[in-house]
Amino acid sequence: xxxxxxxxxxxxxxxxxxxxxxxxxxxxxxxxxxxxxxxxxxxxxxxxxxxxxxxxxxxxxxxxxxxxxxxxxxxxxxxxxxxxxxxxxxxxxxxxxxxxxxxxxxxxxxxxxxxxxxxxxxxxxxxxxxxxxxxxxxxxxxxxxxxxxxxxxxxxxxxxxxxxxxxxxxxxxxxxxxxxxxxxxxxxxxxxxxxxxxxxxx
Amino acid sequence: xxxxxxxxxxxxxxxxxxxxxxxxxxxxxxxxxxxxxxxxxxxxxxxxxxxxxxxxxxxxxxxxxxxxxxxxxxxxxxxxxxxxxxxxxxxxxxxxxxxxxxxxxxxxxxxxxxxxxxxxxxxxxxxxxxxxxxxxxxxxxxxxxxxxxxxxxxxxxxxxxxxxxxxxxxxxxxxxxxxxxxxxxxxxxxxxxxxxxxxxxxxxxxxxxxxxxxxxxxxxxxxxxxxxxxxxxxxxxxxxxxxxxxxxxxxxxxxxxxxxxxxxxxxxxxxxxxxxxxxxxxxxxxxxxxxxxxxxxxxxxxxxxxxx
Numbered sequence: 420x421x422x423x424x425x426x427x428x429x430x431x432x433x434x435x436x437x438x439x440x441x442x443x444x445x446x447x448x449x450x451x452x453x454x455x456x457x458x459x460x461x462x463x464x465x466x467x468x469x470x471x472x473x474x475x476x477x478x479x480x481x482x483x484x485x486x487x488x489x490x491x492x493x494x495x496x497x498x499x500x501x502x503x504x505x506x507x508x509x510x511x512x513x514x515x516x517x518x519x520x521x522x523x524x525x526x527x528x529x530x531x532x533x534x535x536x537x538x539x540x541x542x543x544x545x546x547x548x549x550x551x552x553x554x555x556x557x558x559x560x561x562x563x564x565x566x567x568x569x570x571x572x573x574x575x576x577x578x579x580x581x582x583x584x585x586x587x588x589x590x591x592x593x594x595x596x597x598x599x600x601x602x603x604x605x606x607x608x609x610x611x612x613x614x615x616x617x618x619x620x621x
Numbered sequence: 622x623x624x625x626x627x628x629x630x631x632x633x634x635x636x637x638x639x640x641x642x643x644x645x646x647x648x649x650x651x652x653x654x655x656x657x658x659x660x661x662x663x664x665x666x667x668x669x670x671x672x673x674x675x676x677x678x679x680x681x682x683x684x685x686x687x688x689x690x691x692x693x694x695x696x697x698x699x700x701x702x703x704x705x706x707x708x709x710x711x712x713x714x715x716x717x718x719x720x721x722x723x724x725x726x727x728x729x730x731x732x733x734x735x736x737x738x739x740x741x742x743x744x745x746x747x748x749x750x751x752x753x754x755x756x757x758x759x760x761x762x763x764x765x766x767x768x769x770x771x772x773x774x775x776x777x778x779x780x781x782x783x784x785x786x787x788x789x790x791x792x793x794x795x796x797x798x799x800x801x802x803x804x805x806x807x808x809x810x811x812x813x814x815x816x817x818x819x820x821x822x823x824x825x826x827x828x829x830x831x832x833x834x835x836x837x838x839x840x841x842x843x844x845x846x847x848x849x850x851x852x853x854x855x856x857x858x859x860x861x862x863x864x865x866x867x868x869x870x871x872x873x874x875x876x877x878x879x880x881x882x883x884x885x886x887x888x889x890x891x892x893x894x895x896x897x898x899x900x901x902x903x904x905x906x907x908x909x910x911x912x913x914x915x916x917x918x919x920x921x922x923x924x925x926x927x928x929x
């Protein structure tokens with residue numbers, strides 16, 4: 420099976436089949452990344468498509484054999500940052516993905532469904548309360564499974580900075596979920612949790 | 622290790638503990654254990670994060686995207702050179718339109734004194750040198766006109782002058798680029814006229830305008846670009862007074878050095894290497910000025926504060 424880097428080189432040479440493989444390999448991950456950052460399903464679908472259009476337009480800038488994944492995620496990161504800068508974003512309500520709020524198979528009893536929804540709401544709220552740069556590293560490393568080195572390269576920061584951002588984000592998440600009673604850690608107020616995150620960031 | 626969590630969280634499994642172990646090692650490895658999140662809590666946290674599951678795109682959506690991108694790629698490959706040329710020209714046209722949009726409002730903000738003084742320095746200076754026994758090369762006056770013009774154009778950097786405010790919402794880079802372009806274009810036009818006049822009058826040798834046409838023009842343009850860019854970069858970084866002072870001292874220094882050591886005369890040098898180096902250095906300085914022109918805003922604010 421060709422590697423991402425080999426496929427990207429083939430795309431540079433004009434091979435459509437290679438592009439098709441890359442799209443099938445990365446459409447889901449890029450869509451998931453964008454959605455987790457902006458929480459707007461339809462916009463996320465549009466932005467993910469735009470990322471691939473940018474990939475095609477900018478493929479000449481990719482240098483084989485450098486890792487392709489961070490290069491592609493950089494496009495997605497920039498797309499999300501540009502979207503976040505738009506003024507109207509502040510007025511848009513989050514729209515979940517279709518079927519996203521459906522309970523899992525083992526939550527068949529009504530009280531389980533309630534607990535599931537409550538826990539899910541708390542987790543999403545905690546993720547949304549992270550700063551943008553903390554959310555980026557959490558999503559890249561914990562959800563999209565980029566290594567810290569790849570995530571740092573995609574974000575254009577040193578690995579040490581990526582580590583400290585991730586550590587601060589995990590501390591914040593722990594405090595936020597503890598405040599919601601979902602973790603056993605020392606419960607702290609949301610204000611304290613946010614401050615801890617900001618201190619870690621500094 | 623497989624247990625169902627309370628409060629609706631997914632069960633914490635062995636893989637969560639392994640992931641927590643891995644995460645602790647890579648994030649907190651050199652730090653004291655007290656700084657990290659306890660392993661059990663981290664495993665629960667990782668299990669909790671799984672509640673944020675995102676559905677995969679439908680295969681048909683991915684298929685359509687791949688097909689559309691394939692079409693785009695095919696279209697790009699099939700594009701023949703005339704189409705590429707037309708696209709390039711359109712892009713160039715759009716770029717020029719942007720430049721004109723930035724320059725046009727600035728032209729009106731240059732007072733008549735700028736146009737007159739630049740022409741006077743250049744024309745009268747060179748004419749005086751040609752008619753007297755000063756034996757000063759025309760390049761020296763071209764450079765001086767550039768310095769004065771640039772100092773005039775950027776004088777408001779530290780003064781929060783009307784021009785800057787009227788130029789809003791132009792960003793500092795566009796502002797500096799547009800105003801520098803006006804000065805350089807005007808001086809270049811004057812320089813070319815001067816060159817033509819020098820050739821026609823038959824006194825070209827007296828002001829260093831003899832020799833091959835291309836080299837002579839570069840001999841005039843290189844000092845203009847270098848000294849203008851020196852004024853610009855110093856003004857943008859330190860303020861207009863420093864810009865003018867440094868550039869005039871450098872200009873006078875270059876004249877004196879040229880008199881003492883003709884081989885180092887930047888206004889009347891021996892050939893391409895010196896002119897080329899001077900031109901390259903000038904362009905590098907201009908690029909530096911543009912890249913650091915965000916500093917203008919700081920200067921303006923500082924000057925405004927000082928004035929208050």
